[in-house]
Amino acid sequence: MSADAATRSLVVATWNVHGGVGRDRRYHPARIAQVLGETRADIIALQEVGSRASAENLLAVLVRETGYHAVDGFTLKRDGCDFGNAVLSRYPITESARLDLTQKGHEPRGAVDVVIGVPQGPLRVIATHLGLRPSERRQQVKRLLAALERETPLPTVLTGDVNEWYLWGRPLRWLHRHFTRTPAPPTFPAWRPVFALDRLWTEPARLLGELRVHATPLARVASDHLPLVARIVLPVMP
Secondary structure: OOHHHHEEEEEEEEEEOHHHEOOOOOEOHHHHHHHHHHHOOOEEEEEEEOOOOOOOOHHHHHHHHHOOEEEEEEEEEEOOEEEEEEEEEOOOEEEEEEEEOOOOOOOOOEEEEEEEEEOOEEEEEEEEEOOOOHHHHHHHHHHHHHHHHHOOOOOEEEEEEOOOOOOOOHHHHHHHHHHOOOOOOOOEOOOOOOEOOEEEEEEOHHHEEEEEEOOOHHHHHHOOOOOEEEEEEEEOOO
């Protein structure tokens, strides 16, 4: 079997969609779906899925528009609308769990932990949105790393909005130590990105083939974050 035949790539993206509300302050779920289509992603981790401007189920709209499978990891209700994380996948999601990362006295936070049946075999994806305070993020990263270490090894992607403004903060150092350091292009704010709040790691590290920011004109207005898009190169299982 040739090297090309023995491997196959997937596109994995992460995006904080800001409740479907863009820079123009319009709730526009079709615009979110259009940007998702632009990325051509096979698997998408989403944060802030829910609408502050409408009682409509934003995730249901995105599933209808994309035709993807979905798992939600909603963490709270705002004005009667579920709000939190989600994973969309072109391929069947065979297992799913929610990790509670909430710290007492702070906004509920969590992660969606799924196994997806991609053509190359099972792929584990953990999608998260960490807290705003350094003390929160330290405890949340400890919980994520503990979950990674106690499970049966699978090719894994950890991704999401980690809200880490400090390049030398302990949460990033711990994540780099576990996975290895990966590129960190800025994704926030969307109109002039300065901060690398959205991150992606793979285990093993060699799975990460390419990492880029999706900065089309539509993406720049659809949310306050830009999507982060990765090409994951997986060996084809016999």
